[in-house]
Amino acid sequence: MAAADAVRAGRLRRALDSDLFYSFRRSPLTVVAAVVVLVIGLAALLAPWIAPTDPFDPSSLDLMDGKTPPLKPNEFTGHTFLLGTDDQGRDVFSAILYGARISLLVGFASVVVSMAIGIALGLLAGYRGGWVDSVIMRVADVQLTFPDLLVALMIFGIARGALPIAAQEHMAIPVLILSIGIAKWPQYARTVRGVTMVERGKDYVQAARVVGLPAGKIMRRHILPNVLGPVLVIATLGLSLAIITEATLSFLGVGVPPTSPSLGTLLRIGQEYIASGEWWILFFPAIALVAIALSVNLLGDWLRDALNPRLR
Amino acid sequence: MTEPLLSVRDLTVQFPTRRGLLTAVDRLSFDLAPGEVLGLVGESGAGKSMTGSAIIGLLEPPGRIAGGEIRLKGERIDNLPAEAMRRIRGRRIGMIFQDPLTSLNPLIRIGDQLVETIVTHTDRTPWEAKLHAASLLEAVGIPAARARIDSYPHEFSGGMRQRVVIALALAADPELIIADEPTTALDVSVQAQIIAVLKDLCRDKGTAVILITHDMGVIAETADRVAVLYAGRLAEIGPVADVISRPHHPYTRGLMGSIPSLDGGRDRLEQIPGSMPRLSHIPPGCAFNPRCLQAFARCVAERPPAYRADASEAACFLLDPAMSPAEAAR
């Protein structure tokens, strides 16, 4: 037990002592971004406990509370809301917490999907080369000529068409995740293929081949760990893009069902009131979306620079 | 002795890292006479390339000269502003790098690269410069030089490219050439050709050369004197024949013994135990003491100065004339 503890303590010390942590501490902007992501992430995760109301429970809504401005008591009910309410009397603050939850879930999950597809195909293409490589990369090239959004829309449409009406409602989020995930795999595959080809030529991979290690094991044990660094960078940058893609789809009305709105859905609802003076219904969800996307992007930028030996 | 062309005194090059200040070159001193060829040898990390970069003012930041001075014909050049140093580089000090591929611009014809250097550093007109460029290429042994002056670097083989680099370094008739591993990237059979060209040209023009290499063979046939570096410090300096056949520093002795020769049989080589310390872990006292079979208490306590030994100088307490016989016996 003591030995295991010592190993763990050693790991922690190494992590705190690492170049990565050092460059993290030296970049105040990155620290701020990390704090923002952490706070929003935690708030979204803990929404059911933090949020003052459950905005999707129709029984808790009072239409009389509708369109209450932030921090002003409602003229009929006297209720005060931190960020105001929308037309249905929903608390905007609570809606943002729940909405961020959906946005982050879809973002994370779709990044995992594209990462899994991209890593698998990229490793295969880079390691095997030849026609396997040609086929995979040509497919990726063709897909890259279409905008991500269009591809996601197409996949989403096909999936909706294929599913029975009854299943559509509760399958909406998994379908959305798959569509965005599949729309974005080529970036991952390209990067992974490049790194794989470089690593494959290195002598330590040749040494593993001489030892008779099967190709799958070489890819997993030797090449995959080297691929993860750059993949982590695109995954982080990709997370904010995936969140925005989800918001765009929901804004267009094809994303998540209105019963469980994401930040994008809130934006769609809010934009109807921008002209009539209820600015807060649009403004606060938009700020939340921008804060998440920007912070995640900043983290990604830092990670890219920190992992790039040439910039150090 | 005439005034030295180049005089390096207590040169210290340091690198700030987040784990502390690393000293890559540590109080290095040597002189170079006009027209002399000085070999700078040492293992990787000994500080030989760093010394060359410091002299020519091309240290990669964050590396910097932290102490000492460098004088070219008595004039200090280690603290010159960048613009003044740029004028000295190429005009008065030429440079030859290890890899001829990276030291030539692949997109510019070699003739134009030569002409550009000549026009920048001398008062020749472009037309004169072109004639001079052709004669330089001829001098470095490029066949059909006049016809090939408009070729691009990739049209030359490795050996021919290194000849072009030599021509480029010599273009403005500098007083000193710093050649950093000029033959390491080349095949054995081409190495000898390049060394011959460099040596002959510099002798004809009276150019002094600092030849940085890890290859004692190249030093043996080219250099007049040789300086052996170890962990950024001078271990031994002396006439090349003396350092090779009568080395005084235990490190130099071990180094010479470990070089396999064509005359030996199929037998064991001499070897120095251990390896050179990293810059972050240089031991106190003499940097060589953990590997030295003759080390004694004083070697761990203080750093030896350079002692005169025959025509050489070596930084080893074994050569201290004041050393007690009891200590020497150990």
Place this chain on the structure above:
Amino acid sequence: MTIDRNAPPLLRVEDLARVFDVSKPWLARMIEREPRRFVKAVDGVSFSIAKGETFALVGESGSGKSTIARMVVGLIRPTRGRILFDNVDIADPGRTADVARLRRRFQMIFQDPFASLNPRFRVDAIIAEPLTAFGLMSDRAEIEARVADLLKLVRLDPADGRKYPHEFSGGQRQRIAIARALAANPEFIVCDEPTSALDVSVQAQVLNLMRDLQDEFGLTYLLITHNLAVVRHMADDVGVLYLGRLAEVAPTEELFARPRHPYTRMLLDAVPDLRPGGRPRRAITGEIPNPIDPPPGCTFHPRCPLADDRCRREAPGYTRDGGARVACHAVEEGRTETAPPAAFALA
């Protein structure tokens, strides 16, 4: 160690050849109307190594020496020829089952110890890889003990197993690579320029270690190098490669005492002599031609002082001369004068 010269060789390479396709992509070829281009990296190489001996292949860049090394350990497939290890053709695609079994018995040491060790693995995991890959051991304690033994064998501290490769110097890393190569108790090790990335004082350590291990375990080495002095210290027999062909094969003593092929002589002349007042080194004229477009006849003829019309026309076969096998018309015809070759001498 005495060697029974009549014993069957452990490795026999017969008429080995490898052609690389260096054509541009199909589309580019069609547009530029260029034919496909091939490089004969290795062309009809034969040699054999007796058990417990060291055979050195020397050559300059482009001679095909590394390609041969990689074919012998199975990293590259030969285009033609046989590689017989213990009388089994390991280049025969029909015998993959036998080859998999034999693979444990041969290993490789690479040139650059900074590239041949996975930077993300701990040293003990690197050394243990052959043990688990060949299914020799699975018990953790057993593997640990074996790794510790191997580290001691290459003069490192067993505690070093817990460190990562970047914590070691070049020489120490090459010793880790040697420990990995020895892990599965091989009989035959291909050493591809094992010391050319190392400093001289460290080179001596590694070469001495290789010699000691050879004596201790009766190892057989195929040594790939460009350094003739290393060959002199390590090898029993030498093959001199030029543009993918063996110019000369001879016992080491004989090759250095009486080099026959004009290329061998030039190579020897090009090695600098350290002794003051020693033999001046002679520069070889010319450079190695582009292997895509080698000269006709004997590929060495443009640089050869003895070349005549026959050399320019016809590729030489092998002539036996004493213990040596030489591919040279001049040697065959007895045209070799004893005077030094007509290369210009260094001042």
